[in-house]
Amino acid sequence: MNRTAMRASQKDFENSMNQVKLLKKDPGNEVKLKLYALYKQATEGPCNMPKPGVFDLINKAKWDAWNALGSLPKEAARQNYVDLVSSLSPSLESSSQVEPGTDRKSTGFETLVVTSEDGITKITFNRPKKKNAINTEMYHEIMRALKAASKDDSIITVLTGNGDYYSSGNDLTNFTDIPPGGVEEKAENSAVLLREFVGCFIDFPKPLIAVVNGPAVGISVTLLGLFDAVYASDRATFHTPFSHLGQSPEGCSSYTFPKIMSPAKATEMLIFGKKLTAGEACAQGLVTEVFPDSTFQKEVWTRLKAFAKLPPNAVRISKEVIRKREREKLHTVNAEECNVLQGRWLSDECTNAVVNFLSRKSKL
């Protein structure tokens, strides 16, 4: 709508003031100063305040902006305010599609629920009947969700699980879908998939937070070493029974775990399959903080919403400064772990463990 030929009414002006509060994206200091100056001019007339001192930087910038409007009539200032707010409409449109407090839910996922709200993209593993075991489709969907989250306007990204488990790790039925090229081809393709999958976590550009709602097994545990913070319910446990499964560590855990928790503690977990309680995992540095299950969701989401209000650029740049020292090393470790696993998947030890689980002869 061309508003320049119109006179903005007091109602238009009030609507615009409300719209400013709903802006999804910070319009920047320059625009905010203009809005401030036009608002003051429209409501009080020409600048009538004493000039602030040079060191009172914020009030001086506001005063300068207001004073620069000279003797602009109140009506014109009101109109300019309404026009300026209307020119910010792209960010308004995106916010007005969403009722305050309502999730923007992404469609097109079979194994996940992905929502975006309050600066947080939440990726929820959603195969609760299978304890959120990660099947091939889910590996692909997690990668797709992470790639989308890296480009959306969220500040942080959260992974969590639906139901009583965070995740029971790799879906062992992934071993049964053998292509015409045989098990060697399957192992080769799986190593490529795993490398790409873990690579998405290494390269993720925003803070990645795990909200571990219940037990975690296998790859859902090892990946935690690549997260920026891990919050756990006191119901959660952490279990990496790789030797029992004839397999070897992945998710860069052969590098991150000894660094996080000491080589001997990492050995207990990654080689001997010691299952940790949430409290033990916290004492060893894998978990950032543990909460009673009864207050877990409330306490964690209150905290995350506060994090998500931090200045987005500072948050993103700080993550990059921290991750960049390690990125190359992590990619090398990831490649090596996938190579070793490719061989393990063809071993009798691994085949027997998977057959035992699938024929209901064994669980962890």
Ligand SMILES: CCCCCCCCCCC/C=C/C(=O)SCCNC(=O)CCNC(=O)[C@H](O)C(C)(C)COP(=O)(O)OP(=O)(O)OC[C@H]1O[C@@H](n2cnc3c(N)ncnc32)[C@H](O)[C@@H]1OP(=O)(O)O
């Ligand atoms: C040829 C090469 C192919 C390679 C393909 C690999 C691709 C990348 C691999 C990356 C490396 C990752 C490694 C890991 O993550 S290792 C860890 C693997 N996870 C497990 O070993 C856990 C197995 N599950 C269990 O031991 C138990 O289910 C569990 C202790 C988790 C829960 O026990 P509970 O008694 O409470 O519940 P149920 O067993 O009755 O489970 C309910 C149903 O869910 C199914 N389920 C659970 N977990 C898995 C799983 N990981 N894989 C497949 N299915 C799983 C379980 O069978 C039940 O199903 P039904 O109700 O249909 O019986």
